[in-house]
Amino acid sequence: MRTLLPSSHTPATVTTPRRRFFIHSAKRSDSFTINSSISDWQSSCAILSSKVNSQQQSESLIPAVNGYNNSAAGFSDLNLVPFDDNNDNSKIQSKKKPLSITDLSPAPMHGSNLRVAYQGVPGAYSEAAAGKAYPNCQAIPCDQFEVAFQAVELWIADRAVLPVENSLGGSIHRNYDLLLRHRLHIVGEVQFPVHHCLLALPGVRKEFLTRVISHPQGLAQCEHTLTKLGLNVAREAVDDTAGAAEFIAANNIRDTAAIASARAAEIYGLEILEDGIQDDASNVTRFVMLAREPIIPRTDRPFKTSIVFAHEKGTCVLFKVLSAFAFRNISLTKIESRPNHNVPIRLVDEANVGTAKHFEYMFYIDFEASMAEPRAQNALAEVQEFTSFLRVLGSYPMDMTSWSPSSSSSSSTFSL
Numbered sequence: 133m134r135t136l137l138p139s140s141h142t143p144a145t146v147t148t149p150r151r152r153f154f155i156h157s158a159k160r161s162d163s164f165t166i167n168s169s170i171s172d173w174q175s176s177c178a179i180l181s182s183k184v185n186s187q188q189q190s191e192s193l194i195p196a197v198n199g200y201n202n203s204a205a206g207f208s209d210l211n212l213v214p215f216d217d218n219n220d221n222s223k224i225q226s227k228k229k230p231l232s233i234t235d236l237s238p239a240p241m242h243g244s245n246l247r248v249a250y251q252g253v254p255g256a257y258s259e260a261a262a263g264k265a266y267p268n269c270q271a272i273p274c275d276q277f278e279v280a281f282q283a284v285e286l287w288i289a290d291r292a293v294l295p296v297e298n299s300l301g302g303s304i305h306r307n308y309d310l311l312l313r314h315r316l317h318i319v320g321e322v323q324f325p326v327h328h329c330l331l332a333l334p335g336v337r338k339e340f341l342t343r344v345i346s347h348p349q350g351l352a353q354c355e356h357t358l359t360k361l362g363l364n365v366a367r368e369a370v371d372d373t374a375g376a377a378e379f380i381a382a383n384n385i386r387d388t389a390a391i392a393s394a395r396a397a398e399i400y401g402l403e404i405l406e407d408g409i410q411d412d413a414s415n416v417t418r419f420v421m422l423a424r425e426p427i428i429p430r431t432d433r434p435f436k437t438s439i440v441f442a443h444e445k446g447t448c449v450l451f452k453v454l455s456a457f458a459f460r461n462i463s464l465t466k467i468e469s470r471p472n473h474n475v476p477i478r479l480v481d482e483a484n485v486g487t488a489k490h491f492e493y494m495f496y497i498d499f500e501a502s503m504a505e506p507r508a509q510n511a512l513a514e515v516q517e518f519t520s521f522l523r524v525l526g527s528y529p530m531d532m533t534s535w536s537p538s539s540s541s542s543s544s545t546f547s548l
């Protein structure tokens with residue numbers, strides 16, 4: 133895939149975050165280990181809870197549990213814990229309502245002052261998704277998905293908002309692999325309607341085009357419409373949709389169009405040749421919100437939980453795992469498999485038949501239950517018996533917002 137380096141907006145790069153590595157190291161004791169099992173995950177949440185209840189509010193703890201960052205504006209405004217300089221807490225505590233578990237839960241739709249990393253340049257759908265997840269956040273462009281992960285790990289950003297699947301184009305596999313490789317936790321999801329436009333320099337006509345460029349997902353989501361439009365042109369994949377628009381504008385390329393948002397047209401001074409070129413009007417991309425700490429799961433609203441697991445005996449374990457959810461009436465919303473990069477192939481010697489080479493997988497499952505529910509805890513306890521590796525990626529509120537499939541990206545109300 134071609135990498136376009138935008139000229140005017142310089143996204144965060146791999147080298148930039150390294151400068152602040154030591155800040156991260158100092159906070160590391162509060163982070164959650166990569167191979168954490170279900171019990172590790174539960175105790176991690178319990179630790180968060182008990183730390184806050186005992187008023188030991190470290191800087192690294194607060195942003196994770198309530199969705200606010202730890203800057204003066206974010207933290208002190210919360211005034212979560214009754215505290216008196218004269219150490220006379222008793223009077224104050226009698227007046228104020230005690231902190232309860234619900235006070236510690238996230239505020240996923242409030243993002244003021246949060247720094248949110250996304251992949252792409254301004255005008256990318258990921259930027260708009262970051263604005264939906266955290267209104268009024270400071271969106272930080274990153275040139276690769278992995279840089280967005282690193283930006284959060286190294287405290288350059290408070291959250292990352294990254295695409296994991298699209299209703300037409302399918303899974304964004306890279307982010308599944310990165311979720312496993314990094315230590316971040318899924319703390320929310322947003323489903324964002326993706327309304328694509330065909331963009332070119334002012335005055336360019338469709339007949340003169342020889343090439344269409346976009347993110348691979350953009351090309352996949354518009355594949356049939358491009359053919360129906362009679363555009364028998366080369367289709368070239370680039371890093372992000374808005375980056376494609378910026379590339380055309382910055383290099384004054386007149387034989388090439390970009391598939392991107394109407395907002396990208398506005399930002400980079402391109403014209404919309406065709407509006408709404410996605411193959412399905414209700415085209416939607418699901419993004420996950422990532423943070424350094426897990427949130428405390430709740431039961432007063434619909435929650436989803438994401439896990440990843442593997443077994444050294446391969447896929448034979450899958451039906452047992454699925455039955456753990458079926459017996460408890462827990463619906464699955466997604467199953468994904470990815471190569472197990474640690475052990476990609478297993479050799480199976482069958483007597484007198486030869487050696488079979490089995491591919492090894494990591495399985496990702498999203499299910500509709502909160503880790504605060506006993507049925508989810510029991511299901512995972514059972515899954516843990518069948519698997520050699522199990523990690524809870526996050527238990528988080530489901531995106532239940534309504535959306536209009538026909539709305540154009542340009543009419544988005546998100547302020548970024």
Ligand SMILES: O=C(O)C(=O)C[C@]1(C(=O)O)C=C[C@@H](O)C=C1
Binds near residue numbers: 256295347
């Ligand atoms: O290129 C962008 O604008 C992105 O935000 C990336 C991305 C993706 O990776 O799927 C996000 C949403 C759309 O599905 C198309 C592309």
